[in-house]
Amino acid sequence: MPALLQLDRVTRRYALPRRSLIRAPSPLTAVSNVSLTIARGETLGVVGESGSGKSTLARLAMGFERPDEGAVRFAGKELAGLSKQELKALRPRFQMVFQDPYGSLDPRRRVGWSVAEPLRVLRREEPAVIASQVNAVLERVGLRAEDARKYPHEFSGGQRQRIAIARGIVTYPDLLIADEAVSALDVSVQAQILNLLMDLRDDMGLGLFFISHDLQVVSSISDRIVVLRQGEIVDDGPTDDVMFRSRNAYTRSLMAAAGWRAAAETQSAAIDR
Amino acid sequence: MIGVEGLSVHFNAGCAVRDAHFAIAPGDRVGVVGESGCGKSVLALSLMGMLPETTRMSGSLKIDGVEMVGSDEAAWRNLRARRLAMIFQEPMSALNPLRRVGETVMEPMRVHLGLSRAEARRKALELFEETGIPEPAQRFRQFPHELSGGQRQRVLIALALACDPDVLIADEPTTALDANVALRMITLLVELSKRRNMALLFISHDLEAVRRATTRVMIMYGGDIVEQAPTQSLLVAPAHPYARGLLAARPRFRPARQRDLRLPTIPGAVPPLEDLPAGCRFSGRCPVELAHCREQAPPRRTQGSGTVACHHTGEVLAGHARPIEKAFV
Numbered sequence: 170m171p172a173l174l175q176l177d178r179v180t181r182r183y184a185l186p187r188r189s190l191i192r193a194p195s196p197l198t199a200v201s202n203v204s205l206t207i208a209r210g211e212t213l214g215v216v217g218e219s220g221s222g223k224s225t226l227a228r229l230a231m232g233f234e235r236p237d238e239g240a241v242r243f244a245g246k247e248l249a250g251l252s253k254q255e256l257k258a259l260r261p262r263f264q265m266v267f268q269d270p271y272g273s274l275d276p277r278r279r280v281g282w283s284v285a286e287p288l289r290v291l292r293r294e295e296p297a298v299i300a301s302q303v304n305a306v307l308e309r310v311g312l313r314a315e316d317a318r319k320y321p322h323e324f325s326g327g328q329r330q331r332i333a334i335a336r337g338i339v340t341y342p343d344l345l346i347a348d349e350a351v352s353a354l355d356v357s358v359q360a361q362i363l364n365l366l367m368d369l370r371d372d373m374g375l376g377l378f379f380i381s382h383d384l385q386v387v388s389s390i391s392d393r394i395v396v397l398r399q400g401e402i403v404d405d406g407p408t409d410d411v412m413f414r415s416r417n418a419y420t421r422s423l424m425a426a427a428g429w430r431a432a433a434e435t436q437s438a439a440i441d442r
Numbered sequence: 443m444i445g446v447e448g449l450s451v452h453f454n455a456g457c458a459v460r461d462a463h464f465a466i467a468p469g470d471r472v473g474v475v476g477e478s479g480c481g482k483s484v485l486a487l488s489l490m491g492m493l494p495e496t497t498r499m500s501g502s503l504k505i506d507g508v509e510m511v512g513s514d515e516a517a518w519r520n521l522r523a524r525r526l527a528m529i530f531q532e533p534m535s536a537l538n539p540l541r542r543v544g545e546t547v548m549e550p551m552r553v554h555l556g557l558s559r560a561e562a563r564r565k566a567l568e569l570f571e572e573t574g575i576p577e578p579a580q581r582f583r584q585f586p587h588e589l590s591g592g593q594r595q596r597v598l599i600a601l602a603l604a605c606d607p608d609v610l611i612a613d614e615p616t617t618a619l620d621a622n623v624a625l626r627m628i629t630l631l632v633e634l635s636k637r638r639n640m641a642l643l644f645i646s647h648d649l650e651a652v653r654r655a656t657t658r659v660m661i662m663y664g665g666d667i668v669e670q671a672p673t674q675s676l677l678v679a680p681a682h683p684y685a686r687g688l689l690a691a692r693p694r695f696r697p698a699r700q701r702d703l704r705l706p707t708i709p710g711a712v713p714p715l716e717d718l719p720a721g722c723r724f725s726g727r728c729p730v731e732l733a734h735c736r737e738q739a740p741p742r743r744t745q746g747s748g749t750v751a752c753h754h755t756g757e758v759l760a761g762h763a764r765p766i767e768k769a770f771v
Contacts, residue, residue, distance in 0.1 A: 218621065221618055356649075357711075360691040360706065367702075382620065388695035408695070412697075413696050429695065
């Protein structure tokens with residue numbers, strides 16, 4: 170299958186604040202020589218600690234930022250080579266869900282307005298058509314059509330994340346980028362949202378680019394895993410290979426910190442009983 | 443040392459902690475687990491006498507045999523100065539950004555123990571060393587923003603230890619930290635508790651952190667302590683339906699052949715305080731609910747080496763017949 174998203178030896182640097190009048194400010198390399206691909210219907214998980222470049226990777230994949238070296242291609246088109254108009258026309262096919270369900274919805278706008286935003290940008294549909302599409306996706310993510318008239322503060326954290334996901338899929342994209350999408354949620358709600366993402370992936374054939382600091386969460390949903398450390402990929406492969414057979418010391422330290430062995434034991438005990 | 447009998451905390455909206463029973467002895471390491479809004483932090487604040495003025499405590503809370511329900515602020519202040527200490531989740535906002543961290547750690551020793559500057563400085567440097575802060579003398583002169591998240595958390599622990607407390611309450615101390623840093627923090631807290639025979643009350647939603655940090659754990663839901671047991675046995679064989687749902691719902695690694703399955707979930711969400719059912723707080727979400735669960739508060743029974751608050755007995759909660767996990771899927 171052709172790659173939906175392809176990062177080809179991507180490097181992104183930021184200028185640090187100047188420390189000396191004489192010396193040039195040194196750059197910070199947030200992402201260094203990263204290559205990865207995602208196909209339709211596939212989930213690629215990225216795991217890394219804070220400062221590992223996870224969010225930079227998400228912004229590069231969305232075309233919010235341009236790489237200093239290498240290329241980001243969506244459906245074969247290099248994002249850096251597109252005009253603003255061309256990028257806007259491509260945008261409905263790849264969307265993003267953010268971590269903070271409080272910050273990513275406008276508190277003064279009704280939920281229906283926020284969910285419709287990606288559609289309004291396109292200026293293709295009549296308002297009535299947009300409204301019915303919004304109602305349909307709200308029901309698809311487990312909310313009710315009437316919820317479109319409410320404000321974000323009327324919902325719990327898990328429901329707000331459902332709203333954010335509804336906005337992410339309202340254009341029926343091919344790829345959804347989820348940056349720490351379940352990290353702020355309670356355990357039982359986390360499981361609900363992960364299940365929803367899996368349902369959407371399977372029903373819509375979505376490619377999922379799933380980014381999190383939590384190895385357990387990433388390994389519960391991903392087909393393949395990439396381990397990011399200080400901007401570089403230090404380990405990658407099919408999830409089972411990484412979890413069972415990784416020889417990388419850093420990956421193993423993450424697994425130990427996540428209590429992987431203990432967790433696996435209690436889980437199999439719970440299933441057996 | 444701390445004895446809690448039928449302690450309840452009432453807010454205007456409802457009861458945030460209901461009929462809590464437990465005891466903490468010197469050197470105990472006790473975990474408090476639950477999702478947000480389950481009353482973990484309110485319980486911690488009530489042990490510190492730091493509840494907002496609009497709340498009311500009932501029941502009994504004895505610290506060193508002295509009844510603290512209804513006692514005045516002076517008595518609490520005295521306890522907080524010398525016996526109880528607390529660390530919070532946010533290591534940035536808990537430190538004064540305009541003061542050097544060394545000064546911050548010296549202050550309580552100067553005020554409460556009446557130490558001279560030189561003595562307080564010497565003791566603070568010892569605490570920096572004990573909490574594993576590298577190059578203590580240099581760190582001493584730095585401001586909070588110059589330290590990493592893990593180092594700031596260590597400074598907060600040093601601050602909490604300044605007056606040699608008997609009980610350290612840690613409210614989500616590892617939540618804001620990276621996995622490896624969190625692990626070192628837990629190791630440090632356990633070491634300190636053992637070395638000083640200091641009780642540790644470890645509040646967290648992270649079951650893995652609780653497994654490593656504690657020997658006994660209380661699971662809270664909707665203000666009730668629904669289950670209390672040795673950590674190891676509770677994590678392997680929880681009894682209460684909520685505890686079992688919570689453990690089953692934890693996202694974790696699944697091999698490829700299982701990955702198409704959906705994760706077990708607890709339906710719905712924790713209701714707000716004013717909407718909690720009068721009887722069992724978990725009714726409405728419980729897969730094995732009985733007709734009278736919603737109206738009648740469940741009895742607290744001994745189960746194995748712990749206690750469970752549930753209307754069910756025997757087989758439903760016991761180890762072998764396990765209909766509950768299946769019901770959650």
